[in-house]
Structures are given as structure tokens and as C-alpha cells.
Amino acid sequence: MRKTKNMxxxxxxxxxxxxxxxxxxxxxxxxxxxxxxxxxxxxxVEILVVLYFKYLKISPxxxxxxxxxxxxxxxxxxxxxxxxVLAHRGFFNSDILKGFGCNGGTLEEHPTRDLIKGIExxxxxxxxxxxxxxxxxxxxKHDNNPYRVFVLLSDGETEAGFVWEAAMFAAHHKLDNLIxxxxxxxxxxxxxxxxxxxxxxxxxxxxxxxxxxxxxxxxDFAQLFSVFEDIPFKHGKPSVIIAHTIKGKGISFMEDKxxxxxxxxxxxxxxxxxxxxx
Amino acid sequence: MRNAFIRTLEKLCESNNDVFLLTAxxxxxxxxxxxxxxxxxxxxxxxxxxxMIGISAGLALSGKNVYCYSMIPFLIMxxxxxxxxxxxxxxxxxxxxxxxGGLTYGLEGITHHAIEDISIMRSxxxxxxxxxxxxxxxxxxxxxxxxxKGTMFIxxxxxxxxxxxxxxxxxEIGKGIRIFNRGSDICLLVTGAMLYKAKVTSELLxxxxxxxxxxxxxxxKPLDVILIKDCAKKYKSxxxxxxxxxxxxxxxxxxxxxxxxxxDGLFRRIGxxxxxxxxxxxxxxxxQKYGLIPEKIADNIAKLIKGx
Numbered sequence: 028m029r030k031t032k033n034m035x036x037x038x039x040x041x042x043x044x045x046x047x048x049x050x051x052x053x054x055x056x057x058x059x060x061x062x063x064x065x066x067x068x069x070x071x072v073e074i075l076v077v078l079y080f081k082y083l084k085i086s087p088x089x090x091x092x093x094x095x096x097x098x099x100x101x102x103x104x105x106x107x108x109x110x111x112v113l114a115h116r117g118f119f120n121s122d123i124l125k126g127f128g129c130n131g132g133t134l135e136e137h138p139t140r141d142l143i144k145g146i147e148x149x150x151x152x153x154x155x156x157x158x159x160x161x162x163x164x165x166x167x168k169h170d171n172n173p174y175r176v177f178v179l180l181s182d183g184e185t186e187a188g189f190v191w192e193a194a195m196f197a198a199h200h201k202l203d204n205l206i207x208x209x210x211x212x213x214x215x216x217x218x219x220x221x222x223x224x225x226x227x228x229x230x231x232x233x234x235x236x237x238x239x240x241x242x243x244x245x246x247d248f249a250q251l252f253s254v255f256e257d258i259p260f261k262h263g264k265p266s267v268i269i270a271h272t273i274k275g276k277g278i279s280f281m282e283d284k285x286x287x288x289x290x291x292x293x294x295x296x297x298x299x300x301x302x303x304x305x
Numbered sequence: 306m307r308n309a310f311i312r313t314l315e316k317l318c319e320s321n322n323d324v325f326l327l328t329a330x331x332x333x334x335x336x337x338x339x340x341x342x343x344x345x346x347x348x349x350x351x352x353x354x355x356x357m358i359g360i361s362a363g364l365a366l367s368g369k370n371v372y373c374y375s376m377i378p379f380l381i382m383x384x385x386x387x388x389x390x391x392x393x394x395x396x397x398x399x400x401x402x403x404x405x406g407g408l409t410y411g412l413e414g415i416t417h418h419a420i421e422d423i424s425i426m427r428s429x430x431x432x433x434x435x436x437x438x439x440x441x442x443x444x445x446x447x448x449x450x451x452x453x454k455g456t457m458f459i460x461x462x463x464x465x466x467x468x469x470x471x472x473x474x475x476x477e478i479g480k481g482i483r484i485f486n487r488g489s490d491i492c493l494l495v496t497g498a499m500l501y502k503a504k505v506t507s508e509l510l511x512x513x514x515x516x517x518x519x520x521x522x523x524x525x526k527p528l529d530v531i532l533i534k535d536c537a538k539k540y541k542s543x544x545x546x547x548x549x550x551x552x553x554x555x556x557x558x559x560x561x562x563x564x565x566x567x568x569d570g571l572f573r574r575i576g577x578x579x580x581x582x583x584x585x586x587x588x589x590x591x592x593q594k595y596g597l598i599p600e601k602i603a604d605n606i607a608k609l610i611k612g613x
Contacts, residue, residue, distance in 0.1 A: 093368075140395055148366065149394055152386060158356045159391060162363020169345060170367075189387075192356035 039248045045080060045115070046072050050277045051304045052111040052124060058297045060128030062136055066275040066287035068108040070212040070245070071179060074270055075112045077251040078177060082258075087117035091142045096174050097163050099148050101156020102181035102210060103137040109146070110134055118145035154187030156180060157207060161193045164205040164265075175258070179208045183215030186224050191236065194265075198237025203259040207238070207267040210245065212274040214285050230269060238267045245270025278303055306461040306498070307335060307404050309440035313447035314372060315339050318346070321451065325364050329354045329375040331404075354379050358387035358399075365397035370451065376410070377403035377419035381426060381458065392456045393431040399457075400450050406436060406460040406497050407548025407577065408595075411588040419460075420577050423496075424553020426458040427526045433478065434526040436460040436547075436555075438500025441470040442523050449478055462498035469500050469521075481522045481529040488516015491606065492540035494533070496522045496547050496555045502592075502599050503546045509603035515610070525555050533562045542571035542610055548597065551576040573609060575602060 049072050057065045079085070084096045100109050107127065114121045123144075126132025137151025150156055160178040167174050184190065197205050211229070213220050220226055230240045239260035243250040251270075260266040274288070275281030278300045292300055315338060318324050325346045326339060340347045350357040354375060361371040373380065380403045381388060392399050403422065410417035426434045433455060437443040443461065450457055474482060484500070485507045495503035500521055507517045518540065522529060536543055543563065545556035556574025563572050577595055584594050592598050596605065 148362075149390065152390055155359055155387065155391055158359020158387075159363040159366070161356070162360035162365075163367050164363070165348070165360065166364050166367030166369055176363075189353065189355040189359070192351070192353035193359065196350060196353065196356055196360070 035249070042073075042076055042080070042248045046076050047304055049076060049108065049111045049115060051301065052115070052121070053107045054292070054297065054300050054304065056107050056111065056124055056127045058292055059125070060136075061291045062107070062128040063289040063291060064104045064107065064136070065291065066214070066281060066284070067102065067105045067181065067210075067212070069276045069278065069281065070272040070274050071102075071105050071108050071210050072276070073246045073248060073251060074179065074208060074210065075108055077248065077255060079112045079116045081252070082255045083177070084174065085145070087145065090118060090145050094172060094174050097147055097160070097176045099156040099160050099176070099178045100138060100150055101178050102153065102184055103150030105181070105210070106134075106136070106138040109138060113145045116145070153181065153184040154190050157190050157193035157197075160205055160207075161197045161202065164197065164202040165200065167204050168202065175204045175206060177206045177208065179210060181215075182209055182211045182213065182220055182226060183223070185209065185226060194233065194236040194238065197265045201263040202265050203261070203263055205265040206258055207265065209267065209269050210272050211269050212272040214274045214283070214288065216288055218285060233267045233269070237264065239264045240267050240269060242269045242271065245272035246276055306437065306440055306443045306464065306466050307332070308464055309443040310402060310447050310459075310461060311335055311339060313444045315342065317448065317451050318343055321370070323368060323370045324451070325361075325369050325371045327357050327361055327371065327373045329357050329379060331375050331379075355384045355387050358384045359391055361399045362387075362391035362395065362397055365392075365399050366395070369398075371399045372402055373399060374402045374404070376405045376417060377422045377460065378405075378417060381422055385425065388432075388456070389429050393429045396431045396455050398454060401456070401458045402461065403458065404461045404463055406462055408582065408588050408591045409463045409498070411586055411591050415581055418582060420548075420550045421553070422458075422460060423525055423547070423549045423555065424557065427553065427558065431456055432526065433457040433524070434460070435478065435524050436497030437523050438495065438497060438521045439466055439469040441468060441473045442476065442500075442521065444473050445476040446478075446523060449476065453478060460497055466498050467501045469504055476523060479524045479527045479529060481520045481524070481532045483518065484521050485517065485519035487511060488518065489540050490516040490542065491518070491610070492536050492543045493517065493519045494522050494536070494543065494545045494555065494559055495519065496525055497549075499546050499548050499597070502597065502602070505599035506546075506602045506606075509599055510606060513603065513607050515607070522555060525558055528558050528562065530562055533559055534566055537563055537566050537568040537570070540570060542606075543568070544573050544575055544606060546575045546602065549576050550579050552579050571609060575605075
């Protein structure tokens, strides 16, 4: 029992190290490209690390495998985090990250479908991911294929009406192979969610749409492990993980600050941030 | 037209397990038989067209061949961005089958009219735009659409459209087909359900003493540029006919080609004015108001040619 516990904490430490490495990569990419969305990338690091290094049935050597789990980054603006994770997971060489957000590069500031790189679908206009994931989940059920479809949404994104069209439909058709994860960092482009258009009571909204809901701290690896172990939360129902996160997580002066939705660190800030990620 | 579509699609499903049909709660009784035969490949998405397009993208990305059905304004105007990004950007195998081209749903009012659809769809990269001219063309296009790779908008009328062809013609996507070939004074280029009226127009013009050729341009995009350039050489006057706003539809597409080859003949677009309809009436009544009836079209053409 003790041994298992130690192994678990050791695993958590390893994941924390990976997360730190990913954050450093994101910081450098965004600094080099003078790109926006560092806060939105930092808030999803732990979620992506857990998915790509532990739970998604995917393989960089066989990235077009018909049976692979599908992952849709519906909040496409968080793609620096996705790119960094894909590179570190072996989908492409880390050098390619240098071509992020620059003339002649291959990685735009919103992702374009490229299965070889492990990018399942082009996103960037918010609200699209859940419907597309629903279509994939129907196909899996129809073909008796066991793959699962994970859709990572931003909180602000769920202000869009057609997200709820998909939510309603997926529950009606009992798509328990569909898993939504909401990055609930509580800040959208122009302000705090609760001041823009409040989502609360949020869990109840999903529940009333027929989804099985779990709320976790989206930066806590122990909670992330246990929530993904439980999928699907209930047979015959789609699952949603409401991940409470912090925008800009990992860098003290960026955390929970609206400014860092768009702001790109200057030289001093970059240096300071790097120090915090040592 | 819609009956020809569903009949043909149902037949295609017998030998193809990947065809899915989605509707946004429209097509009353139309799908009864399809639904019964292929219950696991038919989905009524509900009145949620953007979700229907997203779902069709997800299905197509999983190897399915998807047909989405609704009335044109709801199918393509409400979800323009979903079509542009989810479908066309990924060039997915999704066929958007819209009913109610032009003023088909006359009495239902502006909400149900579709006079801008060809222009809108034509503007998106990777989109193929097709408006079959009669039920036989619908059958031919539906058959071709199954193997066609990419996103397609198929613009239908409703039902009861008269037949122009005597049997299912051999069509090719992107290639116009000559319906009527009797002279080189006038060339009529027509798309969609106006085909029958254009044919009657041709006969009237013949009777007035003009040599007339009639071509069905069922595919508006990719446009049969070779054919149009050829027309520019052969015909003294060219007229486009469509049940669409004269802005951006077939007429505009043809004009783009003709101006680039410096066509020195007479060219006019015949279609609907750039206006929201303000009359109340059935399709025929509205067509009369807008001069989209053979007698009126033939008279106008004759006057234009004679310079009156």
C-alpha cells in the first residue's frame, strides 16, 4: 500500500517536471513569435500532459490509426500548449516549434489539421469542437469502434449557443464515448466571465443537459489521474470534466490576470518567467 | 427534385455502407422509407443547423460520406462559418442538399427564399456548387456526388419541376450540357430549375426567327470556362438565366469569364433583382412580377438584340 502511494507520488513528480518543461517551451515560443494567448496556454498544460502522456490511446508512429482516441482542441488559441506537448510526445521534432507564428513557419497561431503532426482538426473560431466531436463519437458507435473522443473547450467558448446544441444532441444519443473538458479559468478576452456573461450555475447547466459532471482542480495531477480513470463517468451518458484552472498558471505575475490573455512577455518578463520555471 | 434526390440516394445506400443522411427537422415524409431501411444512418439533428454541419464534419473525418438536408437559408446561411471552416477548409466529403432555390417557397416569405445562395457558396474555396435543372439532372448529380471528393452544395427546387431531359443524361461535374442546338444568334446559359423555362424561351425565340442554343450549366463552380470561352467565339449574344440575385450567381461567374476574353457580343444577366421580394404570391406569380417567364424573357431578349 505504502509502495503504491510512493509510486504514485513519484509519478506525479515526473509529470510535474514534464509540465514545467512544456511551460518553458510555450514561454519561449510565444516570446519568440510575439504571440498572444500565453495565459490560455498555461491554464491547460496539466490537462494536456495527462492526456497525451497517460490516457489518450495514440501513437506518434501511427498517428492515423483508425482506432486512435481523438482529441479536439476546441479552444484553438491555446495551441502553443498543444504544439509543445505533441513535440515532446514525439509527434514531431522540437525544432518545428521554432516555426510557430513566424513567416515561413509551419505552425500558425491557431491549429490546422495535420494528422502526421497529431493535429486532429483545425480550430480557432470558438464553439466548433463539440459538434465535430459528436460526429466522431457517432461514427465510433456506428462502427463498433472503441475509440473515445475528447474535446477541450474554453469556459468563455461555452457562451456560444451551438455548443449546447451539441451537448443536447450527444446526451440524447447516449454518446458515452464523448468526453468534454472545460478549462474553467474564469477569464475571457475582455474580462472576468462572471462579469461578461456569467456561466454559473455551471455544473447544473451541463447536468440538466444530460451530462455526467465532475469538477476537479485542473492543475492537480492526482485529481486529473483519478478523473480520467473514471471515464465514462456513467454508462450511456457523455462525460464532462469541469477543470478549475488558473489563467497564466505557473508564472506568479501572470496568474489570474486578464492582461495575459493577449500580452506577450518582453525581455525582462521573459527572463523573470524563465527563472520561475527552473 | 427532392423526390429524385432521395430515391437515388436510397438506391446508392444499398451498395455503400458509409452514406449518412442528416436533416435539421425538415423533409416531412420524404425520408420515411430511407429511415426505415437505414435507421442507423439517418439522424434528425433537430432545429440546430450549425450542430448538423459540425456533426457532418466529425462523421466525414471518420470516413463517412454525409448528406445534410434542409431548406437553403437555414442550411447554408445560418451556418456559413461552420461550412467554411469545418467542411470546406478540410475539404470534407459532405454534400449539402438544399431545397427551395430562388423563390420556390414563394408564399412562405423572405425567411424561406434563397436568392443569394449561389453567390455565397461560390465564394468559398473548395466548395463545388451545383444547381440541377430537372429531376433527371438531380438523379445524375446525386449518383456522381457519391464518389465526388470534397464539399458540395446541391441546390434543388422542391417538387413538381417539369422534366426537360427525356432520360437521365450523362453529366460530368464541371461540364455544361447542350440541351438545344439550333443556331448561333443567341446562346442561353441556364442553371437550376429555370432550365424548363429557358427551354420554352428558346422555342419562342426560334419562332421569332433567331438561331438559338441552350446550355444547362448545372455546375456553377467549378465553372465550365472552356465552354464559355467557346461560346464567346461562336455566339453573337449570350444570356445567363437563373433564379438568383443577379449579384454573384451564374451571371456574375459568366461575366467574369466573358470580360476577361473581351467578348464583343451582347451579354446580359437574367435573374432576380438585388432586392428583398415585396410581393405576396406563389412562385409563378412572383416569377411573373420579376419577368422570369418565357414570354417576357424572350421579348426582352428580342428587344435587346434589335436595340429597341
